[in-house]
Amino acid sequence: MRKVSEAKEERLVTQITPKSEDFSRWYIDLIRRAELADYAPMKGMMVIRPYGYAIWENIQKLLDRRIKATGHVNAYFPVFIPESFLRKEMEHLKGFAPEVAWVTHGGDDELEERLAVRPTSEAIIGFMYAKWIKSWRDLPVLINQWANVVRWEKVTRPFLRTTEFLWQEGHTAHETYEQAQEETLLILNMYKEFVENELAIPVIHGRKTEREKFAGALATYAIEGLMSDGKALQMGTSHNLGQHFAQVFNIRFEDRNQNLQYVWQTSWGVSTRLIGALVMAHGDDSGLVFPPQVAPIQVIIVPISIGNWKDTVLPVALKIKESLDKAGLRVFLDDRTEYTPGWKFAEWELRGVPLRLEIGPRDVKNNQVVAVRRETREKLIINQDNLEEKIKELLALVQKTMFEKALAFQQANTREAENYEEFKSIIEEKRGFIRAFWCGAEECEARIKEETMATIRVIPMDEEGGVNGRCVYCQKEAHTRAIFARSY
RNA sequence: CGGGGAGUGGCGCAGCCUGGUUAGCGCGCCUGCCUUGGGAGCAGGAGGUCGUCGGUUCAAAUCCGAUCUCCCCGACCA
Known part of the structure; x- marks a missing residue:
């Protein structure tokens, strides 16, 4: 497996409103x-x-x-x-x-x-x-x-x-x-x-x-x-x-x-x-990103349609699809003639398919496929031998990477608030989870909601009792730390 | 449920203020040719009771009323 391209940053899909915009x-x-x-x-x-x-x-x-x-x-x-x-x-x-x-x-x-x-x-x-x-x-x-x-x-x-x-x-x-x-x-x-x-x-x-x-x-x-x-x-x-x-x-x-x-x-x-x-x-600006475990389609195969591709490329693509099918993967071969490969790339990215395999004349000649990971846009060249196992490993890696990315995001957006001023500024400017002490009074909980729209999402399993601090709202003694956030 | 915005071919919009031939545009769709390694090109074509109902008027996408749906911001919740 050889990496041929780093993650692409450019936005390749333009049919949806960018995430950052709205x-x-x-x-x-x-x-x-x-x-x-x-x-x-x-x-x-x-x-x-x-x-x-x-x-x-x-x-x-x-x-x-x-x-x-x-x-x-x-x-x-x-x-x-x-x-x-x-x-x-x-x-x-x-x-x-x-x-x-x-x-x-x-x-x-x-x-x-x-x-x-x-x-x-x-x-x-x-x-x-x-x-x-x-x-x-x-x-x-x-x-x-x-x-x-x-x-x-x-x-x-x-x-x-x-x-x-x-x-x-x-x-x-x-x-x-x-x-x-x-x-x-x-x-x-x-x-x-x-x-x-x-x-x-x-x-x-x-x-x-x-x-x-x-x-x-x-x-x-x-x-x-x-x-x-x-x-x-x-x-x-x-x-x-x-x-x-x-x-x-x-x-x-x-x-x-x-x-x-x-x-x-x-x-x-x-x-x-x-x-x-x-x-x-x-999801990102190019569309959905599904983790392989629940993705409707785990692998999308796009044959590169050039010249007499139907005689050269397509049979190989079909053979690969069948072998991946047999290996229990959810695979779709997009052999539609009315769309160009580039169009298909964008379309399946928008639909969040975690892994794309491109097969063109070059790949057929070299007994390889080009694989592109949706979540990183990383492009890899993979030898066709024992492909099922390699794809399974790759999907497992994608799944793991997606979780780690989401976890890093969650951690980066979980902040401690020592006092109410801090609390308010985090809610206004950064959002995310706020971990803060709470005295247990419904009054404080209600006031915070009224004033900041943030609610107590949960009291984490290991933060109930046994911890000591002062309530982020009333500053009274608190033995509970809660997770606050604005929520859906 | 309050405040604000919007409904016009599949999608995104213009037209409405100042009513008047045949309701436009981009994308998509269909046919053909040519193309295809990151949303190709050219030519031709189809598709709309202007959300719905009612009113005003010689005449309504356009003005008025009601109603339905969607979006955004606030009070309630998997």
Whole structure:
């Protein structure tokens, strides 16, 4: 493998708004131009197009494997939830009421009772668990569902916040608080590992404050990623629900000592928002950059069409495609005659394909291919012998490099704030994560949000208690350090 | 949900203020020739009830009202 060219800095794609010029516009342009999604004719709703949906399928495949490996099984619950079920749990309902879509009619007949289109499934699942769980021998119940949910949001953006979205929601029931807590953290760590290793996005994991936690939960934990505009994005949550829903839905079991007890529950989820995170964390002015593990197409082969290329170059390109296919890689051979090679280079860069192989007459003659890495634009010449293994290694390297790049960005944009002046100037001028002491008072948290638009994203796992300092806002004694940021 | 901006062939825009033949331009698309190692060239061609509904007028893309959708900035959230 020989490097023939350094990373190119020039901007080779001009059909999207530059990222530096207008991040929001860049994001929207890119999603539509790369055909990840398109607007549907109803407010806040979108169509996930095949190229975008392929990413979701890859996410599902990689995460589902992990969910099952930890003993969970998949099931499916109804999309409608009777209003009375939601009303049973006022704290929960209050949290979701403004964004619930209601079904009032079946055909022309008005329903006796309105049905909520699920904003999340705790209520219906709680009802069913009450029927299924009788004994400690029935526990734990470890169920996950892949589903769509609807939340009538006021402000929407493709993938980040849409009226309907796809997600997985895990709902478990346990004998003890400790087991529920262990499950909550197991999943939190699974999410972190998944997002970092497969999506190549470093995240900070930690606990949400009371203000920010899920309605009805004892505690909410989350992973937070930093997007390349310096804003934070919540990328997954894991809740310890305690016995709250168990009491409301009367989910009881006879324990090992023959006492009747309420179960301890958890719920957790990640959504199609992760696709938005991929765009915002890795994309550049030339377009998308997908990590190989979830890229719809991992390798794009562009034959260089010169002279009688169909007789000389194309058969070799086809042979290489087949061998990479056989090696289990997602490969596409772009043999379209109506586009020039240069056009194809730009197009597939915009679509974020992590690795491009160019094969021209010179390469055929020399038994080689030219490989170009999307994330560095580095150009390499690779001998065709044992190509599958070399490509696999290269893709692994791309994956690793993408994570390291994102991690370096996150670290460079995580700053300590000793006092409020510092805090404000960082938020105004640099954004990113701010690590600062917090006294624990909701008052301080609220004031900071009001004055700077920054919220506590999480209290990192290792920063809760056991540290000593002074609250960045009120200067009172603090034993907690929190991560603040402006967020999506 | 408040404040601001915008909807005109697939995409990006001009035209609107000051109503008046056939609504233009660039890119894309189609056909042909020629090309193809970083978004080629030439020639010909197709494609638009001007977001939608209503009003004013002899006449509406243009003026008025309503409505839908999108974008940006603020209050709520995977």
